[in-house]
Amino acid sequence: MSGLLPRLRIASKHRRPDIQLIIGGLACITILILTIGKDFFAPGDPLSGDIMDRFKPMFEGKYVLGTDQLGRDLWTRVFAGLPWSLGIACVATLIAMTVGTSAGLIAAWKPGPVRTVINRMVDTIIAFPGLVIAICIIAAIGRGFWPLAITLGVLTWPFYARVVYAEALGLMERNYVLAAQLYGVPSRWILIRHVLPGLRPTLLVMLAFHFADMLIAESALSFLGLGAPLQAPTWGNMLAESRQYLFNAPWMMLVPAAAIVVVVVTLNLIGDGIAATTRSKARAVE
Amino acid sequence: MSEKLLSIDDVRVTFPHDKFEKFHAVNGVSLEVEPGETLGIVGESGSGKTMLALSMMGLVPRPGIVDGGNIHLLGQPIDRLSEKQLSTIRGRDVGMVFQDPMTGLNPVRKVGSLLIESIQRHRSRSRAEARDLALNTFIEVGIPSPEVRLDSYPHQLSGGLRQRVMIALALVNHPPLIIADEPTTALDATIQAQILELLKVKLSKSALILITHDLGVAAEICDRVAVMYHGKIMELGFMNDVLDNPAHPYTAGLLAAAPRFDWNRPDLEPIPGSPPEAGSIVPGCAFKPRCGFASPACEDAPNMKISSYRELACHHPLFEEFSDGY
Amino acid sequence: MATDQAILRLENLTVVYDTPAGPLYALDDVSLTLNRGGTHSIVGESGSGKSTLALAAMKAIHPQKGSVVFDGHDISPLKGKALSSFRKRMQLVFQDPYSSLNPGMKVHDIIAEPLHAHRWGSRADIDDRIHSLMNKVGLPEDAGQRLPSQFSGGQRQRIAIARALALEPELLIADEPVSALDVSVQAQIVKLLKDIQQDQGVAYLIVAHDLALVHHISHRITVMYLGKIVEEGPADLLVAKPAHPYTASLLSATPIPRRKTEKHSMVLEGEPPSAIERPSGCAFHPRCPIARPQCKKSGPPLSIEKDGRKVACHFAGEIPSPIEFVE
Numbered sequence: 001m002s003g004l005l006p007r008l009r010i011a012s013k014h015r016r017p018d019i020q021l022i023i024g025g026l027a028c029i030t031i032l033i034l035t036i037g038k039d040f041f042a043p044g045d046p047l048s049g050d051i052m053d054r055f056k057p058m059f060e061g062k063y064v065l066g067t068d069q070l071g072r073d074l075w076t077r078v079f080a081g082l083p084w085s086l087g088i089a090c091v092a093t094l095i096a097m098t099v100g101t102s103a104g105l106i107a108a109w110k111p112g113p114v115r116t117v118i119n120r121m122v123d124t125i126i127a128f129p130g131l132v133i134a135i136c137i138i139a140a141i142g143r144g145f146w147p148l149a150i151t152l153g154v155l156t157w158p159f160y161a162r163v164v165y166a167e168a169l170g171l172m173e174r175n176y177v178l179a180a181q182l183y184g185v186p187s188r189w190i191l192i193r194h195v196l197p198g199l200r201p202t203l204l205v206m207l208a209f210h211f212a213d214m215l216i217a218e219s220a221l222s223f224l225g226l227g228a229p230l231q232a233p234t235w236g237n238m239l240a241e242s243r244q245y246l247f248n249a250p251w252m253m254l255v256p257a258a259a260i261v262v263v264v265v266t267l268n269l270i271g272d273g274i275a276a277t278t279r280s281k282a283r284a285v286e
Numbered sequence: 287m288s289e290k291l292l293s294i295d296d297v298r299v300t301f302p303h304d305k306f307e308k309f310h311a312v313n314g315v316s317l318e319v320e321p322g323e324t325l326g327i328v329g330e331s332g333s334g335k336t337m338l339a340l341s342m343m344g345l346v347p348r349p350g351i352v353d354g355g356n357i358h359l360l361g362q363p364i365d366r367l368s369e370k371q372l373s374t375i376r377g378r379d380v381g382m383v384f385q386d387p388m389t390g391l392n393p394v395r396k397v398g399s400l401l402i403e404s405i406q407r408h409r410s411r412s413r414a415e416a417r418d419l420a421l422n423t424f425i426e427v428g429i430p431s432p433e434v435r436l437d438s439y440p441h442q443l444s445g446g447l448r449q450r451v452m453i454a455l456a457l458v459n460h461p462p463l464i465i466a467d468e469p470t471t472a473l474d475a476t477i478q479a480q481i482l483e484l485l486k487v488k489l490s491k492s493a494l495i496l497i498t499h500d501l502g503v504a505a506e507i508c509d510r511v512a513v514m515y516h517g518k519i520m521e522l523g524f525m526n527d528v529l530d531n532p533a534h535p536y537t538a539g540l541l542a543a544a545p546r547f548d549w550n551r552p553d554l555e556p557i558p559g560s561p562p563e564a565g566s567i568v569p570g571c572a573f574k575p576r577c578g579f580a581s582p583a584c585e586d587a588p589n590m591k592i593s594s595y596r597e598l599a600c601h602h603p604l605f606e607e608f609s610d611g612y
Numbered sequence: 613m614a615t616d617q618a619i620l621r622l623e624n625l626t627v628v629y630d631t632p633a634g635p636l637y638a639l640d641d642v643s644l645t646l647n648r649g650g651t652h653s654i655v656g657e658s659g660s661g662k663s664t665l666a667l668a669a670m671k672a673i674h675p676q677k678g679s680v681v682f683d684g685h686d687i688s689p690l691k692g693k694a695l696s697s698f699r700k701r702m703q704l705v706f707q708d709p710y711s712s713l714n715p716g717m718k719v720h721d722i723i724a725e726p727l728h729a730h731r732w733g734s735r736a737d738i739d740d741r742i743h744s745l746m747n748k749v750g751l752p753e754d755a756g757q758r759l760p761s762q763f764s765g766g767q768r769q770r771i772a773i774a775r776a777l778a779l780e781p782e783l784l785i786a787d788e789p790v791s792a793l794d795v796s797v798q799a800q801i802v803k804l805l806k807d808i809q810q811d812q813g814v815a816y817l818i819v820a821h822d823l824a825l826v827h828h829i830s831h832r833i834t835v836m837y838l839g840k841i842v843e844e845g846p847a848d849l850l851v852a853k854p855a856h857p858y859t860a861s862l863l864s865a866t867p868i869p870r871r872k873t874e875k876h877s878m879v880l881e882g883e884p885p886s887a888i889e890r891p892s893g894c895a896f897h898p899r900c901p902i903a904r905p906q907c908k909k910s911g912p913p914l915s916i917e918k919d920g921r922k923v924a925c926h927f928a929g930e931i932p933s934p935i936e937f938v939e
Contacts, residue, residue, distance in 0.1 A: 175711040182670055183726040183775075184699040193725075197716045330794035331765075444883055474657035475821065476880045476899075479865035483879045499794060502824075502867030526871050543799035545824035546868040547851055547875075547935045553806070554828055556799035560764065 021273025027266040035082045042079035046233040049073060055249045066251045068241065072233075074255045080233040081256065086263070088149045088227075089214035095153025096214075097207060100160025101199070105191050107161065108168035119165070122158040130155050131220065138226045148227050152214055160206060164199060171198040201278035208271030212264040219260055235259055290358075291463055291493050292319040292342065297355035297365075299337045299346055301565070309565035311337035311350065313517030316590070321462060324486075324494040326504030326525070328540075329514035332564035338514070339467050339497045341365070343380050344372040360462065378408040381456030381492075385468035387448035390455070391440040397451045398424075398436025401458050408459045423454045427484060446477040453484060457492065464489055467497040482506045501540055505529060513537050516562055516572035523596035533596060533603045535577045571601070579604075618681075619783050619815045620646040620702075625668050625678035627661075633888045638664040639675065640839040641914075648782070649813040653826040653847075655862070656836035659884055665836070666787045666819045670704050671695065683782070700730055703776040707788035709768035713760040719746075720756035723775045730779060745774040749804060766797035770804070777808065785817045790825070802829055823866045827851050835859050838887055838895040841914055845921035855923040857900050857931050864934040876934035894926070902930055 034041055049072030058066040065074040107118040137151045171177065172195060180190050221227040222236020230237065235256040242252035299312035312334040319325050329335040340346050342357060344364050357364040360379055364372070376382070384390040391397060401420035405411055411419065417436070424432035427450045440448055449469060456464050466485065470478040485494060486507040498504055504511050505525060512522040513536065521534040532538040542555035559576040562568045570585040571577070577584070579602040591598045627639040639661045646652045656662040667673045669680055671687065679688040687698050703726075706712035713722055720742055727738045746755055749770040760768055769789065776784055789805075790798040806829065808814055820826045826833055827847050834844040835858065843856040854860045864878035880899045885891055891898050897907040906926055914924040923929075 175706055175708060176714040178672065179704065179706060179712050179775075180725065182672060182699065182704050183729060183779075184696045185725055185729040189729065193717070194714055197714075330796060446883055474884070475823070475862055475865040475867075476657060477883065478867070479877075479879050482867075483877070500867055501795070501869040505869045506867050506872065529869055529871060540795060541869055543796050544869050545822070545828045546870055547824050547827055547863070547866070549848065549852060549935075549937050551828055551848060554799040554802055556803050557796040560766070560797075 018273040018276035020269045021277055024266050024269030024271075024273050027262075028270060031082075031086075031263060031266065034079065035086060038079045038082060042076045044073060044076040046072060046077045046080035047231065055245070057249070058251045058255075065255050066249070068238075068249070068252050069245055074238075074252070077233045077238060078235070078255055078259050081235040081238065081259065084145070084228060084232065084234045085215055085218055085236075085260075088145060088152070088218045089211050091146075091149035092152035092156065092214045092218075093207060093211045095150065096157040096210065097160055097203065099153070100157035101164050101196075101203065103157065104161040104164025105168055105195065107165045108172060108195075109187060109191060118161065122161050122165075125155065125158045126162070131217065134217070134221060135224070135226055138221065143227060143229060145228075148218060148221060152217055156210065156214070159210070160203075163202060163206060167199055167202055168195050171195045174198075201274065205271050205275045205278075208267045208274065212267040212271075215260065215263055215267075219256075289321075290318045291321045291360065292495075293356075293358040294318070294338075294342070295356045295358075297338070297341060297357060298353040299334070299341050299350055300353040301350040303565060306566055308353075310517055310567055311565065312341065313567075314355070315514075315517075315519055316355075317512055317519065317522060319463070319493050319495060322491060322493055323510065324489070324496065324508045326496045326498065326508035326511040327514060328498055328501050328504050328511055330499055330561065332516070332561055333514040334517040335497050335499075335514050336467055339382075339465050339495065342465060342495070343376055343382060344369075345376075345382075374408075377404050377461070378459055379461050379463065381459070381461045381464040383449070383452045383456045383464065383466035383469045385471050387440060387445075387452050390452050391448065393440050396437050396439060397443070398438075401436075401455055404455065404458055420454075420458065423458045424451075426488060427451075427454045427457075428480075429454070445473050446480065449473065449477075449481050450484070453481070453488070457488065461492060463493045463495070465495045465497070468499070469496070470503060471498070471500075478503075479506075501544055502546070513540070516564075516568065518572065518599060519590075519597070520573065520600065521596070521598050527596065531605060533598045533605060534600050535579050535602070535604065536573050538604055539576075571599070577602075617647050618645045619648045619683055620644075620669065620817065621681040622665070622669055623679045623681060625665065625675045625680070627664050627668060627673065627675050631888060636887050637839045637890070638887065639668065641678070642836070642839075642841055643678075644817075644834055644841075644844075646783070646815050646817055647831075649809065649815055650832070651809065651816040651818060651830045652832045652834065653818040653820055653830040654834045654836060655820055655823050655826055657821060657862075657884060659838060659887055660836040661839040662819045662821075662836050663787055664839075666704075666785050666817065669817060670702065670785055671699075672704075696730075700726075700779045701781050702783040702785065703779065703781040705769075705772050705776050705784060705786040705789050708792060709765050709772055710760075710792075712772055713768060715760055718757055718759060719751075719763075719771055722760070722771060723756075723778055726775060726778045732779065741778065742774075745777060748777070748808070749774045750800075764797075765793050766800060769793065769801055773801075773804065773808075777812075777814075780812065781814065783815045783817065785819075787819045788821065789818065791821065798825070805829070823862050824868050835862065838885065838890065840895065841922060841924065842896065843921075843923045843925075845919075845923075849919075849921065851935055852933055852937070853929070854931065854933055855921060855928040856925045857902055857927075858896050860931040860934055861901070874936040876936075878931075878934055894924075902927055 049067060049070045051071045053067050054069055054071040056063045056067040063073050065078065067073055103118050107115045134151055134155060138147060141147050177190060177194050180194055218227055219236040219239065222234050223240045225240060227236050228234040238256035239253060245252055295316050296314050297312055298314055301309040301311060303309040315338055327335050327338065337346060341352050344367065346352060352365045398420055401423060402416040405416040405419050420436060421432055424435060429435050429447060429450050470481050473481060496504060496508055508525050510523065511525050511528050513520045515536050521528060521537045528537060532541055539557040543557055545554060557576055562572055570587055574580045574584040583601045588599045588601050622642060622644040625639050625642045629636040629638060642665060654662045654665055668675050671680060679686050682698055682702060687695065723742050723745060724738055727741065732738060751767065751770055790801050793801065809816065830847045832845065833847050833850050835842050837858050843859045850859060851863060854863060861878045861880050864876060878901065882899050893909050893911050894907045897903040912924045912926045914922050916922050
């Protein structure tokens with residue numbers, strides 16, 4: 001019966017942003033505030049601790065999240081890990097998104113050899129198990145913030161490229177794109193002003209989920225000892241160190257794990273929320 | 287009770303809306319349909335004609351409601367029956383032909399089976415008998431290779447054929463009333479002519495209400511015509527009379543704006559301005575801002591003037607007969 | 613016919629698609645001449661090839677044979693920058709006002725786009741031009757900052773027309789410019805187009821399915837059936853004295869708000885054939901009311917008469933106009 005309803009904008013409920021987006025958004029802002037104000041919320045040295053206070057459990061005394069095997073305050077360490085983990089995920093995501101979107105757009109716009117080459121590259125890279133390749137590369141070039149971020153970015157751009165390619169092809173069929181071509185608008189322009197904006201909702205959703213993936217990947221690599229320098233207070237390292245003491249001091253694992261889960265869930269909520277909001281917006285316009 | 291087939295009295299259809307409190311689709315419409323006649327309801331977009339048609343069959347989509355007035359079909363108060371009672375009436379007493387066959391035809395079912403199901407439901411025949419009747423109906427509406435077509439799916443048929451199937455479905459149980467909402471809008475001109483011819487000939491026994499935005503389509507087959515604007519009927523009368531002597535400035539405007547193979551090729555006269563926002567409530571006559579004959583009297587909504595065979599909602603009818611006849 | 617007179621010549625355009633079922637002729641040897649400042653309409657039902665013709669004229673698709681001559685220049689082989697200078701002078705208005713405008717762009721930017729693309733002038737100059745264009749097409753002052761979704765179909769078509777006129781083209785190709793609009797709005801847009809033609813001398817090539825509308829606004833009309841021209845001539849003659857039986861049946865089939873007695877009914881049998889299963893001889897013969905054995909055997913050539921009318925029929929002129937002449 002919905003086909004019989006003419007262009008009535010019936011209820012405004014459809015236009016409110018999705019609840020997931022609201023919760024995710026608030027959580028995200030909170031995390032950002034905590035990251036920027038790290039020195040305020042968690043003063044103190046994450047690298048040194050009072051050996052007399054080792055293995056203090058959570059919520060007892062002055063160490064809210066407990067201490068690790070060297071007496072280091074986990075609260076301070078978790079905060080210290082924020083910029084590292086978020087930073088790597090950020091850089092990797094940005095690299096992947098810029099390279100991937102450009103590649104996808106070019107492949108969609110230019111049929112022939114250019115398209116074939118790009119699509120083959122995408123297929124090849126996706127075919128390989130990402131984490132394994134990452135391990136090999138890091139093992140070869142060494143650890144650190146930039147090697148890790150760039151490697152992750154370079155390995156994951158094909159995911160963006162593939163999605164952008166498919167969607168761009170569809171968007172290019174639209175009449176207003178044909179109109180722009182017939183008016184003599186240069187191709188670059190058309191891609192940026194007509195096709196790219198149409199990709200925005202999809203890209204935002206991909207961004208959110210991809211960021212979460214990068215975070216997990218970074219933690220996994222650090223856990224394996226291939227990410228951060230061994231002494232750096234990153235969540236992955238914290239997880240690695242916690243393995244030995246899992247039964248004595250389980251909170252050493254819980255704290256970084258919880259941090260990872262919180263950030264990942266936040267991003268998933270944002271991703272789902274954006275997807276739901278753009279779906280209902282599309283319905284409301286008609 | 288009168289013996290009118292369909293009798294509508296001051297019907298209103300509204301929807302809840304965020305901007306205005308209510309979206310007024312139909313704003314007080316009254317009309318009657320005699321058995322066997324063909325009535326055209328002509329209106330541009332936003333006039334409310336489709337909602338009016340749906341209300342006649344109890345098919346106003348939620349959250350819309352029939353917010354006032356009465357609708358009587360064959361003596362039954364349509365606006366007050368339950369869904370169960372209504373579904374018996376549909377198919378048996380009223381058939382509907384939609385603009386978009388995909389709305390009326392289930393894409394995953396063979397078209398023949400829809401007819402067979404309707405026959406079995408409303409006339410309790412065996413499946414074999416029903417199939418025969420369906421076949422006959424297909425032949426009646428001019429579907430070539432009807433035996434084969436009974437087992438076709440909608441997407442295998444052309445637009446014209448699909449529309450014939452819709453018509454077959456509507457008239458298979460010989461209902462006394464058929465309502466067709468823009469049945470030919472999506473079709474090519476020559477196919478449209480075939481379908482209109484079919485409607486004219488095959489439905490000579492049933493009454494037909496033809497909803498359309500095209501006065502020309504109504505002129506092809508309708509005996510009487512009602513012109514709707516912003517949820518109300520502006521003019522209602524015999525087709526040829528209204529064409530030759532429109533009484534309402536809006537009708538006259540539509541005629542002057544419509545191309546009609548006039549050998550002199552005069553310029554088409556547009557109606558200035560645009561209709562009021564669909565669904566809004568406009569004080570007085572809704573056409574006033576665009577009307578060349580408007581006067582302060584038009585601040586009050588005109589009531590229907592009834593004269594011999596013509597109804598009119600206007601303070602300044604275009605010819606004399608009405609001025610005192612109210 | 614002096615070449616200078618014609619702003620556009622389409623010569624023997626043929627567009628063929630290769631399908632598994634054989635070659636599909638979307639356009640078969642179609643020619644057309646449009647004079648400066650005139651209006652030439654192409655009428656046909658679905659499958660007639662009229663939209664393909666508009667796209668070929670606009671060089672949006674490549675014909676297998678034939679050429680497009682604009683202002684005396686053969687633009688068929690041109691591409692890229694060379695074509696771009698001609699694109700400025702011929703613009704297109706689409707059928708669907710809802711999809712031909714980018715829903716995310718402000719109206720001002722939509723109209724400005726062709727101007728920016730061709731580096732028409734400074735930002736201030738462009739703003740002025742847009743202001744006067746919006747005025748000319750009857751859009752309200754504040755329309756520039758709004759999105760297309762906030763406008764009605766008629767207004768959106770005005771936006772599309774404003775955009776098409778931005779570069780002051782000499783030719784406007786319009787594909788069903790008013791068929792998505794209500795009758796009263798159609799008349800407004802038609803009047804707008806006529807006024808613009810009078811002011812600026814723009815020539816129109818209009819593709820439409822409504823013969824009645826086209827009759828009112830065109831100088832010449834070409835009638836197409838299954839990729840071929842069946843008749844062409846001055847609009848008034850086409851209606852008063854149709855030469856081809858298809859034209860006559862189209863006249864009869866077009867719904868007009870007149871008494872039934874003023875139009876003779878000529879309902880055709882059957883459906884239009886698909887372009888893949890072309891009937892032999894004259895493509896119209898299976899549905900033609902006056903078809904004879906000869907029509908099945910040989911396709912009638914397009915003959916050009918003294919008065920410039922064209923018709924492709926072995927028995928042209930046998931069917932009188934179904935439209936009565938009424939004072």
